[in-house]
Amino acid sequence: MEQTTLTTKISSNQIELIDFRINEEIDGQIYEGIYGINVAKVQEIIQMRETFELPASPDYIIGVFDLRGIVIPLIDLAAWLNIKHREFKIPIEKKRIIIAEFNNLKIGFLVHEAKLIRRISWDNVQAAHFSSNSHNLERGKITGTTRIEDGKTLLILDLEGIVDDLDFYGNTHDKKELGQITHKFSGNVLIVDDSTVARSLLKKNLKKMGFVVLEAHDGSMAIQMLNDFYGQYNDDIVSHIRFIISDIEMPKMDGFHFAEYVKNDKRFQAIPLIFNSSICDKFSKQKSRDIGVDAYLVKFDAQVFYEEIVKILE
Structure with missing residues (x-):
């Protein structure tokens, strides 16, 4: 098949993943690594094509290529993951480029083979934990794991790490911290995000605005915290939690499922809720509006x- 165009439907507390493979050589043996990317971030899958080199770029940037008039950088995922694979050849007819869009950026990812689309419950996704000898997979490049058939493990990639590594779209790091502010706030804000890096970034900016920051690693933990707060403050909870800011992709309970819970519970529905996600497709934005996300x-x-916070609170 020359090209595959993808559409997706997000079910409650489920994620759809593109299952793709990257082969690795360990002690002279070839192993097939199983990886996943959220379908919501994938626009299409195409065959390998001609690329043009980018001078002075890291070795995991193969170059750039033209896709219907748009110049797209091509990332060798195996090289970015520090996977040894150059000692053997991958048949060119199996290689695929996954065209992904996230954080308002469009990037191509070279993989050794694209297999299928999997629908998996977030209940079955675990946060990634690796030992020090986990075949050079660096902390932060894998955001979660899940079991598939035959007891095999699928690793879910944290694609935003590539953007942080490269910054080839210019000044993305400069946009992550506030400069001067004209409004000063107070009160508690609840952050719901499984990424330590994302929570740290949000916390730094929220504290600069004057807020006290509370943290939850996923939707189920956030619900427990909200229930505890309600037990302490009852209907005055809105005065003590100014707003909630949540990621969408999280293990155990995703952001959509969490938001539906909050907006359908009379105790919490008046608390403003903001999604802060790398997913930038129209379906996810419409889904959030339908739920009632602010x-x-x-x-x-x-x-x-x-x-946005100034607009919501004032």
Whole structure:
């Protein structure tokens, strides 16, 4: 098949993943690594094509290529993951480029083979934990794991790490911290995100605005915290939690499922809820509006984040 165009439907507390493979050589043996990317971030899958080199770029950037008039950088995922695979050849007819869009950026990812689409419950996704000898997979490049058939493990990639590594779209790091602010706030804010890096970034900016920051690693933990707060403050909870800011992709309970719970519970529905996600497709934004989410922000522009909070709270 020359090209595959993807559409997706997000079910409650489920994720759809593109299952793709990257082969690895360990002690002279070839092993097939099983990886996944959220379908919501994938636009299409195409065959390998001609690329043009980018001078002075890291070795995991193969170059750029033209896709219907758009110049797209091509990332060798095996090289980015520090996987040894150059000692053997992958048949060119199996290689695929996954065209992904996230954080308002479009990037191509070279993989050794694209297999299928899997629908998996977030209940079955675990946060990634690796030992020190986990075949050079660096902390932060894998965001979660899940079991598939025959007891095999599928690793879910944290694609945003590539953007942080490269910054080839220019000044993305400069946008992550607030400059001067004109409004100063107070009160508690609940952050719901499984990424330590994302929570740290949000916390730094929220504290600069004057907020006290509470943290939850996923939707189920956040619900427990909200219930505890209600037991302490009852109907005055809205005065003690100014707003909630949540990621969408999280193990155990995703952001959509969490938001539906909050917006359908009379105790919590008056608390403003903001999505802060790398997913930038129209379906996810419409889904959030249907649930009643107060704002949908694409990670991460500190100034846009600040202006949205000012608009919601004042």
